[in-house]
Amino acid sequence: MSKKPKIFTINLTCPNGTVTRIISEKKESPTLAEAQALVGYLTMAPINNPPKGEKNIQLLVDEDALSKKSPLNPNASLTAGYPIYGNALILRGKACWN
Helix, strand or coil: CCCCCCCEEEEEECCCCCEEEEEECCCCCCCHHHHHHHHCCEEEECCCCCCCCCCCEEEEEECCCCCCCCCECHHHHHHHCCCCECCEEEEEHHHCCC
16 A cells, blocks of 8 residues: 655735745646636746755746736745745645646
């Protein structure tokens, strides 16, 4: 009998209303529709400040966040290493898109 991988999803909501959802160790990546439901029009943002030892991590953000005047997302900004605005989706481990 094989062990099922631990699957967890964490929603981090900031006082300004921005949401960062972290999905980790999931057998399947979220669909495009699932990601867009949280973030909006998606773009993959480079990560300049990955967590220590983290090699397989992706940050999906709303490409239109600035034009929508979305607030700063401190959790996503910390991960990216530069300012990120609006909601974000962080994929870790097997949840990453290929």
